[in-house]
Amino acid sequence: MEADNPMSDDRRRFFRIDDHIGVSYQVVDENELIGQHHPPRQSDIFALLNDLDKTIVQELEELKLRDPKLGVLMEAFDRKLNAVVNQLEIDNYLVQRIAHKVKQVNISACGMGLQVEEPLREGDLLMVDLVLIPGNINIFTYGRVISSEAAAAEEYYIRLDFFGMSTTDQELLIQHIVRRQSYLIRSSWS
Incomplete structure (x- = not known):
């Protein structure tokens, strides 16, 4: 064979x-x-971000129960950070295609x-x-x-x-x- x-x-x-x-x-x-055994791949970063998102969602729910105002504030920060990350992903994709x-x-x-x-x-x-x-x-x-x-x-x-x-x-x-x-x-x- x-x-x-x-x-x-x-x-x-x-x-x-x-x-x-x-x-x-x-x-x-x-x-x-x-x-580093291999060059970093974007998918590795996305997996890390996904894991962090799960933790943030879980902790935000607990925080909202303890301190609703702080929970709302942290949720706003999370949404803002997600918007920045999404824009960076778009920019990175465009730069990568041009590069x-x-x-x-x-x-x-x-x-x-x-x-x-x-x-x-x-x-x-x-x-x-x-x-x-x-x-x-x-x-x-x-x-x-x-x-x-x-x-x-x-x-x-x-x-x-x-x-x-x-x-x-x-x-x-x-x-x-x-x-x-x-x-x-x-x-x-x-």
């Missing part, structure tokens, strides 16, 4: 394709990575090569957010620059090794690469 063969999983990780995907990244300091530039990349589940506008040094650490097209699937990972070369005027070709990618994101990326390769092979037969 091929699914149980670790060699087939390994081959899938290193299989490379040329593709167009949305890419956003930021340089991070190694100290920022201490204690992703569609780039031609050479990608595998272990890393990628792409052209960038800023000079990066070998060893630089990046927090990388990829949007796989079509499907708008977000993949979050860290990347270490393993090479950077001047490519054209004001452009550089960098190669990254991914690390800290969740198993789920890696599997989504592998599936995308396999589907894309299959599509490219079928297209070449036409």
Whole structure:
């Protein structure tokens, strides 16, 4: 059975394709990575906010019974805070969509090569957010620059090794690469 063969999983990780995907990244300091196994995902923040909302609702009900005026005041603060959080979510979504530039990349589940506008040094650490097209699937990972070369005027070709990618994101990326390769092979037969 091929699914149980670790060699087939390994081959899938290193299989490379040329593709167009949305890419956003930021340089991070190694100290920022201490204690983080994976880049933070928005869904983690939303889960935390949801848990806090449950606690606030429960405590507000008890507070209203003890001190109705203070309960009304705290409920108003909670609504105001929720309005601010909602606006920040909208702003973050818009910024995130603008920040992703569609780039031609050479990608595998272990890393990628792409052209960038800023000079990066070998060893630089990046927090990388990829949007796989079509499907708008977000993949979050860290990347270490393993090479950077001047490519054209004001452009550089960098190669990254991914690390800290969740198993789920890696599997989504592998599936995308396999589907894309299959599509490219079928297209070449036409």
